[in-house]
Structures are given as C-alpha cells and as structure tokens.
Amino acid sequence: MPLPTLEHLLEKELLWERQEDASDLVRWWMDGIQLYKNLLRLDDQNERYRVQLANLLLKAGGDLKMRQHNFREATRLFRQLVRQIPDHALAYYRLGFLALYEQDWRRSITYFSSALTAKPANRAHQLSEEQRAKAYGYQAKGYQKISLALFEKAKQVGNETRDPATADAIDSFLLQTERELFSYEEVKPYIMVSRNQVLHLNKDEVIEKQAERGPSDIRLDLLGEKFLLVLPSDERIELTEQLARLLRYLMEQGKPVTSQMIREAVFPDSKSESIVRRTISRLRETIRYSCRMDDLIHTTPTGYSFHWPADFQIFYRNDDLFLTDILDN
Template identity: 30%
Template sequence: MIRMSDLSEEELLEKEDDWWEREDETNLEWIIEGENIFKNLSRVNPREIRYRETLAYLLLMQGEDLKLRQHSYKKATSRFNQVVRIDPENARAYYRLGFLYFYQEEWAKSVDSFQQSLNCQPRQTRNRLVKEQQVKAHYYILKATQIISKEFLKKVERIPVKDLKLFGEIQHLLKEMKATEQQEEKPYQMIVNGTEFSEISEREYEELSDPDENENCFILNQRSMNDVTLSLNGKDISIPTKQVPLLEFLMRHPEGVRHDDIIERRYRQSRDPHATLRRSISRLRDRLERLQPLEDLIKTIDGGYCWNSSYEFRMFKHNRDVSTDLLLD
C-alpha cells in the first residue's frame, strides 16, 4: 500500500480533489483524512500558504471534538505561526492566533497577535479584517489586558508592605485598583435581541437564563463548547458544536446576513462553499424544528438568511469563552 508521505504534489492534489468531492464537515474521519493530505502537501511545498491555511482550518474543526481539542488547537497555533512567517501581512492569520492564545490563556501572546492583526496591511482582500473584526480585536485586547492586570495585582499584593513603602506611588495605585476590584464580579455576557450587550453576575446569569422563569423568550445558553442549548418556554434542545457558530452569527445579526458574509467567515476554505452553506442551514433548520415545529426560525431573504421570530431572544456565555470565534471569525 502506497503511503501518503511517498506521493508527489501532483498525486496529492488528485487525492485532494477526491476528498473535496466527499466534503462533509460533520464527519470527523473526513476531517482527519484532509489533515493527512494537507500535512503532506505542506511538506512537499512549504511555500504554498493555501495548504497551511486549510490544514489549520481542519485542525480547528477537530478542536470541536472534546478528546482532540487541546492537541488540535496547539497544532493549529503552530500552523498559523508558519503562515505569518511566510506572509507577515496576513491579518486573518494573526486574528486567528489571537483567539487561539486567548483560549489557551496565554494572554500576552493573545494581545500581541490581535495587535499584529490590526497593524497588518494585507495585499489580498481575503486576508484583511472587516470593520466588525477590527472592533472585536480591540475588545479582546482590552479583555486580555484586564485579565493580565488582575493576575499581576494578586502578585503585587503578596509583596510585604515595608517593601512597597520603598516606592510610595505603588501603594496609591494599588488602592485605586482594589477599589475597582471590589465591585461585584460579572463573568458572563448577555446579548438581548442580537444588539443589547451587558456583562452580568453569576446570580443574574442564573436568573435570566432559566427557561422556566422567562416565558416567551428564546435562550441560547453556551455553558461550554460542548454544552449548548436553545430553550423556549421550558423546552430545550441541544445544539451540536458545529452548528453553534452559524446560529450565533444569525442571532447576533437580526437584520439578516448575506450568503457571502457567512461564507467568508465560516466556509471560505470549502471547494463549494455555497453548497456547504445550504447543507448547514438545512441541518440547523431541522434541529430548530424540534423546538418550534410551526415556525421557520431561519428565514431565507434576498441574498441571505435572517433569524425569524417575534419572541425576544437572549444569548449567554462566559466572558472567556471564544469557542465560536475560533470557528466563525
């Protein structure tokens, strides 16, 4: 049996064509087969960025599997670093690295990567950040910096008071920072009707996300990457990991989103992105029908789709959860 590592680039590209013909991002075996193909394509032609980008994309998709996540995300981080070494003006690759480092709680590296993504001047449109991504990069720079400050504050507080008096200004700064810290911690975020954002406490989260206590309100609750539910009037359905980014994107843009915007964020590596998007929408509609059988919650509009319900809807997740951002940037 011929090993993949013995094939030439031309032979591997034939394998790639056959692999794309069977495209199914819900099939872990298909994803792992693609990883093997693009790992070898990257080996035989290390200067071709497409191979590395597609490989990194497949590694992120493997990260949806709980057992593979940590290993896959580390490999994806390595691949995106290879991409920026070859193409140092690739803002999208730095942007992805920002989320990967944030997920791995490497806060300083996350800040640096997001800053690099904002400073890049890509020649190719596909590697640039749109305005919403630029704003999101600024948000995560501030969020990671905030976490770094809190962690460093704990270290400084362990310094003996007599030593702190050697530089009096630090005591004044510590007093200011502690005053801010004494406010009730708000580790969760809530988005109402796609646009009204707020940070909430653990107590508020428990109250506002309880489907039995909040009637006539859709509740998308992302407890973790592999534990996501959509609820209405006490009834809930689980949302598979691969469907969460698409559902969240639609709910965050109630005015509707264009096909091309979804493809650029989620399916741009696909050989036939429009067909892949149609399949994904169909699967998501089938899932949502279990919750609301008589209402098409995803409406087809001119050139795209929109969330379609007269009920209020709320979205909840932890402030440090970037799982959907990794898969739909």
C-alpha cells in the first residue's frame, strides 16, 4: 500500500488539530503520533515534525511500561534533532531530563551542560532563565547521585579490608568525607500525601505506611506499572495516567476547585474547552463501573471536589516532580 502524499498528510494535520475538543485526549495523542511518524517518513529532516512527535510521545505517557517505551522513542528523536541542529539548547535540555528519569546521571549532566553552553541563533531553540536555573540544579542532582554511588564503593573497600589498621584508617577518612560531602539528608525517592501530611519515604517506609492504612481509608498508588485506586475492601481500580493525574490533583487540594484551576494544573497544554468536563465524566464512569461508587467526585457551583469521609493516601515517586519539566518550553 503506497504512502499518502505530503499534501494529503498536511490536510490530515489540519483536521487532527481541530479534533482535540471532540475526542478522547489519549486517542487524539495516539492519532497525532501516527500522523507525525508518517510525515517524518516523507521528510525525515523536518525539525517541526520531529519536535511534534517527540512532544506527543512525552504527553501520551500511559502506564509505566508505555511511558518508558515512549520516553526511549522521544530520546531517539531529540538525539536526531541535536545531530541535525547541534546548537539546539532546548533539545539538549529535554534530553537531560529524559536521562535523569532513566537515572543515567552522567549522561544527564552531559546533556544539561550542552544545553547551557549552546549558543543558538534561533530564539526558539534557546533556554529561558528558569530553564537555565533548572539545568544547573539538575546537574547538581546528578553529581550528588554519582557522589553517593562512589562513596558506597569506598565503604565497600573498607568493609572488605582485612588489616585492622588499614580498616581504621579508611573508617576515619570516610567519616570525615561523609561530614564534608553529605551534611544534609539525602532526598528519599517516594512521597506519601494524606489529608494532613506529606512524607518523604524510602522503600521500606512505603511498605510500612501502606500496611498502616485505616479500615476506611482509600489509597491512590502511582508507584507500580499500573495506576491503582485501592478501596477499603482492597478492591483495585485501574486508572489511565490521565485519570490518575486528575484524581491525584482533586485529592491533594482538599477543597472545591474550579474547572479553570483543574485545566491549568492537569491539562496545561490542552486547547480543548471541554477537556475537564469530559475527563471528570470518564473518571466517574470508571469508578462507578468498577465498584458502583457515585460520590467520590462532587460537582460544585464553580467546579468539582473530591469527597471521602475517612483519610486517604497518595503514593508516588519523587522523580514525578520533574516530569513536567521535560515539556517546559
């Protein structure tokens, strides 16, 4: 079957851009991904097609497995972009975040450094002041992670040393080094939000907190390959990333929020006027279909609110905090 012509695909692009308000957002993203893949087959040097495809892959997200696949594909596209345009600071910046998400600390440092030293003539390829500050900050985070890994190797050498005098000398050196390098608490990788507190946790503490859940509490678990709403009965409702993000926002607010507030916080890049109403409807339908609960999301005179008489917990990875920065432009 022959490929469609460029003219035909550009007409489809115009039609696709108008359809965001009338279709499911995830389906719209996936249609866009296929469209820009086809456009790149016809013009593989087109910067706009490559950036659009990479951005859609990042937005589409999905569950953890799909997100990892999409991020790898986006990384490949941004690498092609910097080969094509070596001074594209914004592409290096996004590659830095993608490497950081994969915990490739050395590569993230290299990409952020390239973003900061690039001097693009095209203003659209330049970093804003906020992006420059974040690039320096996340470079520091990468160096911190590398320092911790190297320090663990140094401790391992000390533990394996058989000579007591040498072991004492190593212990003394490491104690002094630890005070100089790590005079602050290492950021824990997980976060738990409840009605009255926000806690940073390690893996064992997450397990303890989940076991402490009250008999009437509900839990939104964003740590695994699937996004789950866990009910007091231990029934699990699987949510899409979009629905989980919306529910998390409503739960964290603890008060009624307007549709405009939801749109700005959860769907900042959407042009659809009905995105909030349609996604709220899908969230209610998903919960109602799974457990026949109709009262988790209340409609208020100005918007919506999350309603649950007992406590709740939300668990998510600390690295989720910088995922939005990947698309910051």
